[in-house]
Amino acid sequence: MRTIFALLAVCAVAAFAAAQRPAPARHVLAWADVRNGYQHDSISHAVATIERLGRESGAYDTFIRTDSQIITKRGVTFPSGTGIATGEQFNVRDLNYFDAIFFFGVREIDLSPGQRADLLSFVRDDGKGFVAAHSAATAFFSWPEFGEMLGGRFDEHPWGITDGTVVVDDPKFPAMRHLPPRFTVHDELYQIKDFSRGKIHVVAHLDASRLDLTRPLVHRKDGDFPAAWWKTYGKGRVFYSILGHEAEDWDNPLLQQMYFHAIRWSLGLTE
Amino acid sequence: MRRTAAFGGAVAILVGVVSSVVLALQTPDPQQGGRGGRGGGRGAAVRPRKAVLAWADTRNGIAQHDSVSHALAVIERLGYESGSYDTFIRTDSTIISKHPKTTDGKPASGGPSLANVDAIFFLGHREIQLEPDQKADLLAFVKEDGKGFVAGHTATTAFQSWPEFGELLGARYDGHPWNTIHGTVINEDPTFPATRHLPPAFDITEEFYQASEFSRDKLRVLLRLDLSKLPPNADLHRSDGDFPLAWAKNFGRGRVFYSAFGHAATAWDNPDVYRMYFEGLRWALGLTEGDATPRPLK
Secondary structure, three states: OHHHHHHHHHHHHHHHHHOOOOOOOEEEEEEOOOOOOOOOOHHHHHHHHHHHHHHHHOOEEEEEEOOOOOOOOOOOOOOOOOOOOOOOOOOOOOHHHOOEEEEOOOOOOOOOHHHHHHHHHHHHOOOOEEEEEHHHHHOOOOOHHHHHHHOOEEOOOOOOEEEEEEEEOOOOOOOOOOOOOEEEEEEEOOOEEOOOOOOOEEEEEEOHHHOOOOOOOOOOOOOOOEEEEEEEEOOEEEEEEOOOOOHHHHHOHHHHHHHHHHHHHHOOOOO | OHHHHHHHHHHHHHHHHHHHHHHHHHOOOOOOOOOOOOOOOOOOOOOOOEEEEEEOOOOOOOOOOOOHHHHHHHHHHHHHHHOOEEEEEEOOOOOOOOOOEOOOOOEOOOOOOOOOOOEEEEOOOOOOOOOHHHHHHHHHHHHOOOOEEEEEHHHHHOOOOOHHHHHHHOOEEOOOOOOEEEEEEEEOOOOOOOOOOOOOEEEEEEEOOOEEOOOOOOOEEEEEEOHHHOOOOOOOOOOOOOOEEEEEEEEOOEEEEEEOOOOOHHHHHOHHHHHHHHHHHHHHOOOOOOOOOOOOOO
């Protein structure tokens, strides 16, 4: 055990050194409100990985939240008299503090109309980033504008967890630049609906010839299965990928690099 | 700029891979398969490893420390890479129940709860809204079910209005007389799992929380601040010079570990600190043994 920690210490020092670059700290909110839905076992590992990639590279700092209190631009309120000290500077964050959101929520999430307006405005009007993973496409089915911002909706995973081949369509896009032209993943592959290639830029898709298209839940007959895309929403940048169901998927350097560089792109750190 | 960022990224990946491989090699666990993974997806009945709920409800808004998210991520990584436990990170409190509910009051469809995790790593602060049955479930989780409760730094500021929580944790917060300062820590128990890696005395920069309402009859102090090395301070409230910084105790059938360390995000990059919490968790989970018998100040 001593050896482990000695080596980890070396790693920590290396990471610390890497983080010493004088760069303005960008703030990413890793938002995964799972209070109402099935919590994928991968979510905590995913948000912890996103946090680590930002911290070790120095590209951004991360706030992890599984509640949605912080999704507001109107200041966070809390019951008075709940502290044991008074008169100190309160350290309350709201959306105005953040430069991008990494979203790994699921299904319907309680947001007030004001919170919904602030979330859309965060991207559309403030030009902030929105990077979303996997179950994000199952979120807010009752909220059309969210689907418009994200660019597509979940339409089942007809093959369950399976091996699939991802084909990169745009190797110049920052989140794709480091990926091989084709690679195999073991993941719960989502079928996407309600998207238009006129509105989203598909940068990777699933090789339909490797998928069983006779499965009952396969609804796309043209074989168009986007695996990752980017789009703009007003002044903001949006990225989504279907990948990331299993905790182990987040140990895949290809997937880590895809999301890490997508976040950097959404923050305006790359073009 | 792009080049240095790319280098940083490469270092990050390398660090991740190296530390993962090292941990995987050094911590073989023949009972439990390889590292990573959670023993199956939807509906999996058997959880092959211990499960830890990393709970930091900071919705009460006051003084959320910037270190909290980094601390939660580090706790997750240590468990994941060693294979000792899987972590569920939560900043809400709906799962602090044996019968968790969704926000509209319906039964939750799955996920972590006090019915299926083995320990809590707690990094909350001040008053946190819990229903009376949630409070009862939390106490029973430790006291009757014999599960673990490991808490850091701000935890002593939590639930001031709830006496039983103070009894569970063993002490209350009484300020940080010097704010953040460089100090010397005395290791009172180099045999205990969480402090075994630490020398008899060591220096550290930290926001040392002063504990109050504790009794050495009820907990075993593992680390204490050496007050003789620090300037006098009018906010020191104990006449006997006792200033515990880490302790272990039993609460009913369960195990409790607390340390005051962890104010700054960088504290969680200090191997002395994160190893202490990691080993504290492993002890609380029953993966290791240590003597938590109370003893007086020597």
